[in-house]
Amino acid sequence: MATGRSGCRRFNLAAATGRQLMRLRFSTPFSALFFALLLALFSVLSCSADIPAGENKPASVRNIILLIGDGMGPAQFGLLESYARRAPNSIYQGRPTAVSQLMQQGKVLLSDTGPHDVLVTDSACSATQLAIGEASGSEMIGLNARGDSVETILQKAKRAGMRTGLVSDTRITHATPAAFAAHQPHRRFENEIAADLLTTAPDLMLSGGLRYFLPQDAANISTEQQKQISAAQLTLKSKRTDQRNLLSEAQQQGYALAFSREQLAQQQHLPVLGLFASSAMDDAIYASQNPASAQPDLNELTRKALQLLGASEHGFFLMVEGGQIDWAAHNNDAGALLHELLRFDAAIQEVVNWAADRDDTLVVLTADHETGGFGFSYSxxxxxxxxxxxxxxxxxxxxxxxxxxxxxxxxxxxxxxxxxxxxxxxxxxxxxxxxxxxxxxxxxxxxxxxxxxxxxxxxxxxxxxxxxxxxxxxxDPQTDDPAGATQPHIEDFSDFYxxxxxxxxxxxxxxxxxxxxxxWSTGTHTAAPVPVVISGPEPILQNFQGFTQHAKLGHQLKALIKTDGTGPTELGD
Known part of the structure; x- marks a missing residue:
């Protein structure tokens, strides 16, 4: 990815030299003035020689791509890099990961993911903080810590005339994608989140979660919709408790529908709603073993999103989630975790390739939290x-x-x-x-x-x-299902499972x-700070420093977007 200049270093050198020379004793005031003017001229000429015409424009970005590895803490980053660099039979064969390519191009920070008033976050709260740029509360979607709905970065981008997109390998109604385009008091309200998504109307939504868009009675699904869904080998099972057909509502808003790899490939114009699984999309191991499946993989979804959104004359905002990293870590499944990291890295590579020769795109890679307390250990x-x-x-x-x-x-x-x-x-x-x-x-x-x-x-x-x-x-025998009277045995730290x-x-x-x-230390999340990898124009990168916090990071990203119709620009206050 091309990067902008941070300024003329020779000017600083000349200024420092000037301070040394001005300590000398000059025979007349004119001599001192002459030397000062000479140094100033030298500084201007030096900078002019270094900066070709047109490169001294104010730093700006046209596109913002936010990559979220759900549950991808420092140890998960380490697992990916250890495998890529050190496994005797690594599939990378000496090539760098996409993650390490981004690190080489930009800068790396650490961020505290914690909510407003507690130490440990969940995906909904953490993604909300990234989306709204304010502190949020546990399990909230698109609300601040007071419980107020706050405009998200995606909604602001849309108001600014930019194209917008959400991609996830979980469900489009799941916590992370939902936080960018919905406002609900709890992440469990996925039926309501599905309706919110159509209200916000991102230009592109690609994920699983079809069952939250189908009416309770399959008779209310149109013949053409049933034909498309059947061709993708998906069921008509619904999780809704009403007869709203959100697919029809989406079509009335102009969305083209896609339920399979083949149907997605046919889409050449926005808006697009792609729902490729009834619930979550296939896990990475299964997907890698079934390349002929009707379901596209995360890197394909990312490539298609960049193709469609990249044609926007006013730029775009895109969030891509590697969501099943978190699920593998919740299960304490190290092999599956590695495969989910590899799948996410393949999606990141699509972004790296697309942005390689651009100087108008900011790419941010982070996690919403760490999951599982994973690590290798000697024994x-x-x-x-x-x-x-x-x-x-x-x-x-x-x-x-x-x-x-x-x-x-x-x-x-x-x-x-x-x-x-x-x-x-x-x-x-x-x-x-x-x-x-x-x-x-x-x-x-x-x-x-x-x-x-x-x-x-x-x-x-x-x-x-x-x-x-x-x-x-x-x-509690008064309120709980009798099946919950017993639970699988965990030897220690049982409450954390x-x-x-x-x-x-x-x-x-x-x-x-x-x-x-x-x-593994837990079956849930930890409060470990997570890496933030940022690549883009150098003057903008200078605004991101050291140890940060997710709400602050979200605020900085939102501040990149102007709402006068000209798209994003340099960071404001």
Whole structure:
């Protein structure tokens, strides 16, 4: 990506030299004045020689692209780079990741993601803070900490005459994309969020979440819509509790509809509403194994978004989310996490390629929070045998570390995973297992499925431990479903594994931890600060410094956009 100049460095050098010379004793005041004028002339000529005609215009950007890796904290950035650079069989083969390319082009900050009055954030609150540029509250969508609706950066961009777009590999009604175009007191109101999205009317929306746009009664879905949906191999299942057909409402607003890769490829004009899954889109491992699927992958969605939005004469705002990074980390699934990071990096590469020769585009990559407390760690498990090194400094001693410091081959073994834990669990679960618990695998079926999908041995004893259940200390018999009286067993820090039935996946991760040299501290989010990578014109980059906060970052991005119809410009106050 082309970058602007930050100013003439020779001018500063000349000024410094001038200060030194002015300390000299001159024979007359005229001599001192002569030297001062000479230095000033030298400074002007030096700068003029360095700056070609037209390059001294005020710094500005025409396009703003915000990339959000949901749950992508510092350790997740590290996993991506460790695999790319150090895995013996890395698919990058010496090429830099798109993330590292952005880092080379711009600058890297750290940001506190915390909400108004607590330490730890969720995706809705954090994305809202980025979107509105103000502090927000937990699980709010498009509201500030007082509960007021606040114009988002996408809505401001639209008011300024810019094109706007949202892309996610989750659902378009999910927390992160919703925060940029909806206003709701809680993220769970996805039916209302779907309606809000059409009210805001971004020019492009590409994701999953079809079920929130379909009327409760399939008879109210038009024949042509049913034909398109059926061709994409999607169901007509609805999550709405009313008969609103938001697809028809979108078409009345001028939207073209797309439900498959083929249908999306046919779209050459905005606005476009693409809904490629009933709920969430396919996970990265499954998508990579099914390239002929009707569902486009995240990099394809990003490429199409740039193609359509990039034609705007007034610039555009685009948010792209790698949302399933977060889901893999919630499940403590290291192999799936790696694949989600790789998928997001492929989407980022589309942005890097598109912006490569432009000096009018600001690209911001960050996360909404860190998920899982992920990390590699050394352990006493499977300590490697002593071996001889050829170096003279060993003085005849064997190389014998006291611990297992995690060999690089683990990176390839994580990449070799054939199923994410969530899909693995669903595939091995039965209608009724031997103990009568609906939807659970047996120890034998779980052992077989894990050994088939992962390159880490898994025993029947481990499977039995994963399937244990305990009384739920938070169960209220007066209000809760009786099925919640027990919950999957977690050995310690149990309260930090809040998604009750998904705790089985966290228990599976605990059993595999030693073999993978991977540790997780939670099944939820942490308050770890997250990286912010910013690339664009140098004078604008100077406004982003050091340790920041997501609400401040959102405020700075919103301030780039003028509302006089000329699109974005340099940062204001």
């Amino acid at each position: 006493a498990h499977d300590v490697p045998a002593a071996r001889t090194l050829p170096g003279s400094g060993m003085r005849g001693q064997a190389f014998a570390p006291n611990y297992n410091f995690a060999p690089l081959s683990l990176l390839d073994r994580l990449y070799a995973q054939k199923k994410g834990y969530y899909r693995l669990w669903a595939d091995t679960s039965t209608d009724a297992s031997s103990d009568g618990q609906k939807g659970l695998p047996t120890a034998d079926s779980l052992m077989a499925e894990v050994n088939a999908a992962l390159d880490f041995p898994f025993s029947r004893t481990q499977a039995e431990r994963v399937l244990r259940r305990d009384p739920n200390p938070h169960f 809040v998604y009750r039935e998904e705790r089985y996946l966290n228990a599976l991760a605990r059993e595999l931890a030693s073999a993978q040299s991977v540790v």
